[in-house]
Amino acid sequence: MHERHPPAPGTPRRQRPRHLPDGPRLHRHSAHHSTGRAAPAPTVRQVTGWLTRHPAALSEEERAALKDVLARCPELDAAAGHVRDFGEMLTGRLGARLPAWIDAVDAGRLPGLTNFARHLLRDFDAVTAGLTLDWSSGGTEGAVNRIKKIKRQLYGRAGFDLLRKMILLQ
Template sequence: MLYRELAERGWHGGYSTLQDWARHELHQPRRTPQPPPAPASTRQVTGWLTRRPSSLTEDQHQQLKAILDDCPELAVAHHLIRDFADMLTQQTGVLLPAWIDEALTANLPGITGFARGLTGDLEAVAAGLTLRWSSGGTEGAVNRIKKIKRQLYGRADFTLLRKMILLA
């Protein structure tokens, strides 16, 4: 039947050629089309925006570039995030007022609120981004003591708290 229909449509091949083709096609595994790759999740994109560019793979760079090309607001946010990260890593707090002005001008909800909050104590934040000294160790010790105190709340007196802090 297929041979007759093909012959009516002008095919000049022989019956054995059609038979060979059909045998070959029927014994080939079915090729299912590959589904398109799933779009990047919000968590993935956030990671790409906040990580060092050198830690991204080439594929991640390309996906991020496509996303930033599609969304100009996200491209502005990426620029502001990178600039702030550079201030943190290179200790260039002197650039903070210009960054805050740029962030306020961008009018992006999360970043604008963050920038507005930095203006509350601009000198301290600029010093934190400029000076190499840090109170991180002291803050860590205080938090550890508070945790121990909360664990012992109402169960022991000051002597036990003192021993636990000194032994920890």
């Protein structure tokens, strides 16, 4: 093991901020403590999970925590609305709504979502078809990934004949 040496005198120590400005302490877990204290702030990963999951998949505690977080940040609330709308388009095959969704996101001026929406315009017809049509290329993509995996495993070991046999046998 490596020994940890103290910094040289006069070297500033890097400290992690223990409090948010005007906010609660940051903790890794969002469960209430048995001491009766307020629940700690949720992590970014937790909030992202709450935003990207279907609302019916959230527990009552998660719904309440998400509602609290969204009430504190109007920008995040707007982003959550756009994410929900995109999820509806995706699951309901509602590709016809895509232009209106892109316009709404662009008007909202939320940097991450605005860039995402603008990149969708690069291949608008394909994205609209993906959000509208029932068929997908998922099976083909899975087969291609399986072949690539086999190819990586055999790299430098054998020729095409063995590769062909491995692909046909698996």
